[in-house]
Amino acid sequence: MVQIHFEGKTIDLKPGETLLQALVRARANPSYSCVAGLCHSCLLQAQSGTIPRAAQVGLSPDQCQQDLLLACQCRPESPLTVRRPHSARRTDAMVSGIRALSPAIMELRLSPRSPISYQAGQHIDLWHGPYLTRHYSLASVPALDSDLLFHIQAVPGGQFSHWVHTQAEVGSLLQLGSAQGDCRYGSPQPGAPLLLIGSGSGLGPLYGLLRDALNQLHRGPIELLHLARDEHHLYLQDELIQLARQHPNLRYSSLVGPVEALAPLLDAAIDRCDQRRAQAYLCGASRLVTEATRRLRDAGLNESQIHSDTFDAQQLDSLPDPI
Ligand code: FES
Known part of the structure; x- marks a missing residue:
């Protein structure tokens, strides 16, 4: 039987069990959230032993x-x-x-004690206390914002988002x-079309990326499509309409x-752009x-043209009290 050693505990792994499931069963109080390899809340560091390859996908x-x-x-x-x-x-x-951008989305503004190196659109792990952690995408732009900005959506059962929405206060x-992720403006060809496609608080990193591109005088066409599941998840409309007026x-x-409702808009945006040069951010x-990637691939965009950051909160019945 495979044994796990963690903070003085020795845990026998059951057949088919993940490391996280074993730690939860042993009441070792691990941090976790999506249970799908997306949020990085469950990040641990190996001190000895062989790390399975699947455990580092996305790092x-x-x-x-x-x-x-x-x-x-x-x-x-x-x-x-x-x-x-x-x-x-x-x-x-x-x-x-901290301020409400809509009934479901809060803007959290953080002032780091020492400068953080990042690019607009990347994500970063936040900790409140030793165990409450979650990674969130940055909505700020280093050249424009002195603080770090995050758009945080209330997630049912999400302890971190619950803390932000109900208890966090100035101070x-x-x-x-450290900042991670490939969803950033980078240095696209001058004049390359940019397709920015997001849902819910996925608008946050796109908002940062958009302002970064405009600040760097991006000359190519930029399409921003934002899908909200209901009116409570729709936000920044006035500001974005204003930006579109200022930037032809x-x-x-x-x-x-x-998601299906976005298809006609997305297809029209793809048709309008030069697909050989476009860069898409999802x-x-x-x-x-998944759906946007499929449509972009069908239109001929290759892997290097599509940058994505997925954030879902899935929960497993076998893992109680997710963060
Ligand atoms: S990546 Fe493991 S809980 Fe989200």
């Missing part, structure tokens, strides 16, 4: 080099010793502002990890409905990202 080369792994995706086949990631890599930050203390190369559309629910 950056830097994280892999540090022997970090996703406990929810980890099915060890030999003894493994793990610990929580070293806190030395975290930066202290204070809540400097609350958190810690930050920006076209902004928002709508309320299911942020939000996995159904939206």
Whole structure:
């Protein structure tokens, strides 16, 4: 039987069990949320043993080099010793502002104690206390915003989003990890069309990316499509309409409905652009990202032209009290 060593506990892994399930069963109080390899809440660091490849899918080369792994995706086949990631890599930050963007979305403004290196559109791990953690995408732009901005959607059963929506206040203390992710403006060809497609609070990183591109005087056409499941998840409309008035190369559309409702708008946006040069950025629910990716691929865009950041909160019955 494979044994797991974690903070002084030795746990026998049951057949088919993930590392996360074993830690929950042993009441080791691990952090987790999506249980799908997406949110990185369950990040742990191996101290000895072999890390299964599947446990590092989606991590950056830097994280892999540090022997970090996703406990929810980890099915060890030999003894493994793990610990929580070293806190030395975290930066202290204070809540400097909080406001409702809509009934379902809060803007959280953080002032880090020391500068954080990031690009608009990337995501970053936030900790409140030792165990309450979640990664969120940045809505701020380093060149434009002195603080870090996050759009945080209330998620049923989500402890971190519940804390932000009900208890966080100016002066609350958190810690930050390092910025990760490929959903960033980068250096596209001058004049390349940009397709920004998001749902819910997936608008946050796209809003940052859009302002970054405009600030860098992007000359190509930019299409921003935002899908909201209901009126409560629709936000920033006035500001984005205003931006589109100021920038003739920006076209902004928002709508309320299911993922299928976005298809005609998305197809029209794809038809309007030069598909050989377009860069697409997809942020939000996995159904939206999957459907948009399929349509973009059908239109001839290749992997290097499509950048995505999926955030879903799935829960397993066998894992109580997810964060
Ligand atoms: S990535 Fe493991 S819980 Fe989300």
